[in-house]
Amino acid sequence: MKISMVFTKYPVALFAATWLLSACSPGAEQAPNATTENQAPGKASLSVELAAVEEKTIPLTLSVNGSVAAWQEAVIGAQLNGVRIDSLRAEVGDVVKKGQTLALFDQQTVNADLAQAKAGVAEAQALFEQAKLNADMIRNITDAGAVSAQERNQVIAAEKSAQARLLSARALQTQQEIRLRNTTVTALDDGVISARTATLGSVPAPGQELFRLVRQQRLEWQAEVTDAELARISEGMAVTVFNNDQALSGKVRTLSPVINVQSRTGMVYVDIPGAYAKGLKPGMYLRGEFDLGAQTATVIPQTAVIERDGFTYAFTLDQASSKVQRIKLRVNKAQGEFIEVLEGLSPGDKVVKSGVAFLAHGDLVKVVQ
Structure with missing residues (x-):
C-alpha cells in the first residue's frame, strides 16, 4: 500500500527503477559477445x-689475410776495420739510386797506408830491375868457366825473388786502393732505405750492418693458405689486395714449394706494382682475394x-x-x-x-x- 502510493506520487522514481532492472537483466551480457563474434579478421602487421x-x-674468389713485405732487401755493411764513420748522407725513408753515396769513412789513415804501399812498390820495382840486369849479364856470359854454376843460380834466384817482392808490393797497393774505395759506402741498387744502424763517429767492425735497402721499392703481399687452397692457386693468377677502401691489383709471383708439416699451410707471394707509391708499407696486415674464376x-x-x-x-x-x-x-x-x-x-x-x-x-x- 505504501510502495504503490510512493510510485503514484512520484512517477519519476518509477521510471528510474524500471531502467535499473532492465540494465541488470541477462540479455545485456549477450550483446557484447555478439558484437565480438561479428568483428573482421586481424590486419597484416607489415x-x-x-x-x-x-x-x-x-x-669465385678466395679471401685470406697476409702481410706486406719487401720483395728483396739489400744489407749494406762496413768493409773496413778500425776506421771511423766521418759522414752520413742518407736517412730512413730516402729513395736512393744505385751507386749513390750513403756514408763516408775517415780517409786520412787509408790514404797514408796507400802512400806507403806505393812507396813499397817503387822500392820493389827498383830492386827487381837491378836483379834483372844482373841476371841478364849472367845469361850473356858464354865463356866456359867465367862464372860458376853456383853463382849463376844465385843471380837468377835473386831476380825471381825480386820479381815476387814486386808482385807482393803491387798486391798490397791494390789492397789499399780497395780500402780507399770502401771508405765511400754506396747503394747497391735503386730502392728506399728501410733501416739505418750507422752512427756518426762510430768505428764499426767489418761486416757490421750500416743500412738496409728495399730493392727497387718493390713490395709483395705474402699470404699463408692451407694445402687445399694452395692447390687452387697458380702463378700469374690475379689478386686484389685491400688497404682500407683502396683496392690494389696484383699477380701471384710464385708459390711455396713446400708445405709446413705442423700447420699444413704454404706461402703465396703476390707482386703489387707501385706498392710504395700507393701507400703500402712493409709490415702491413691486409686482406686479399684470389680470382678463381666464376661459378x-x-x-x-x-x-x-x-x-x-x-x-x-x-x-x-x-x-x-x-x-x-x-x-x-x-x-x-x-x-x-x-x-x-x-x-x-x-x-x-x-x-x-x-x-x-x-x-x-x-x-x-x-x-x-
Missing part, C-alpha cells in the same frame, strides 16, 4: 615485398637474410594464410648485393626481400609489388 631465389653466375650459384638478396642465435634465416610466404615461415639456411659468403645459398632454398622459391628484422615466424603480412 607490408612486404617478395624476391625470387635465382641462379646467377658469380665470381653458377643459388642466390638471394643480402637484405633477405637475418642472423639469430648463430644461425642464418630467411622468410618465405604461405600464400593460403598470408603468413611468413622462417627457414633455416646454410650460406656461403656474400657476392655484391647477393648471398649464395648452399642449403634451405631452391631456385624459383620466393623470400621476403627486406624488413626481415621486424618479422617473426607466423606473422601475418601483406604483399606489395
Whole structure:
C-alpha cells in the first residue's frame, strides 16, 4: 500500500527503477559477445615485398689475410776495420739510386797506408830491375868457366825473388786502393732505405750492418693458405689486395714449394706494382682475394637474410594464410648485393626481400609489388 502510493506520487522514481532492472537483466551480457563474434579478421602487421631465389653466375674468389713485405732487401755493411764513420748522407725513408753515396769513412789513415804501399812498390820495382840486369849479364856470359854454376843460380834466384817482392808490393797497393774505395759506402741498387744502424763517429767492425735497402721499392703481399687452397692457386693468377677502401691489383709471383708439416699451410707471394707509391708499407696486415674464376650459384638478396642465435634465416610466404615461415639456411659468403645459398632454398622459391628484422615466424603480412 505504501510502495504503490510512493510510485503514484512520484512517477519519476518509477521510471528510474524500471531502467535499473532492465540494465541488470541477462540479455545485456549477450550483446557484447555478439558484437565480438561479428568483428573482421586481424590486419597484416607489415607490408612486404617478395624476391625470387635465382641462379646467377658469380665470381669465385678466395679471401685470406697476409702481410706486406719487401720483395728483396739489400744489407749494406762496413768493409773496413778500425776506421771511423766521418759522414752520413742518407736517412730512413730516402729513395736512393744505385751507386749513390750513403756514408763516408775517415780517409786520412787509408790514404797514408796507400802512400806507403806505393812507396813499397817503387822500392820493389827498383830492386827487381837491378836483379834483372844482373841476371841478364849472367845469361850473356858464354865463356866456359867465367862464372860458376853456383853463382849463376844465385843471380837468377835473386831476380825471381825480386820479381815476387814486386808482385807482393803491387798486391798490397791494390789492397789499399780497395780500402780507399770502401771508405765511400754506396747503394747497391735503386730502392728506399728501410733501416739505418750507422752512427756518426762510430768505428764499426767489418761486416757490421750500416743500412738496409728495399730493392727497387718493390713490395709483395705474402699470404699463408692451407694445402687445399694452395692447390687452387697458380702463378700469374690475379689478386686484389685491400688497404682500407683502396683496392690494389696484383699477380701471384710464385708459390711455396713446400708445405709446413705442423700447420699444413704454404706461402703465396703476390707482386703489387707501385706498392710504395700507393701507400703500402712493409709490415702491413691486409686482406686479399684470389680470382678463381666464376661459378653458377643459388642466390638471394643480402637484405633477405637475418642472423639469430648463430644461425642464418630467411622468410618465405604461405600464400593460403598470408603468413611468413622462417627457414633455416646454410650460406656461403656474400657476392655484391647477393648471398649464395648452399642449403634451405631452391631456385624459383620466393623470400621476403627486406624488413626481415621486424618479422617473426607466423606473422601475418601483406604483399606489395
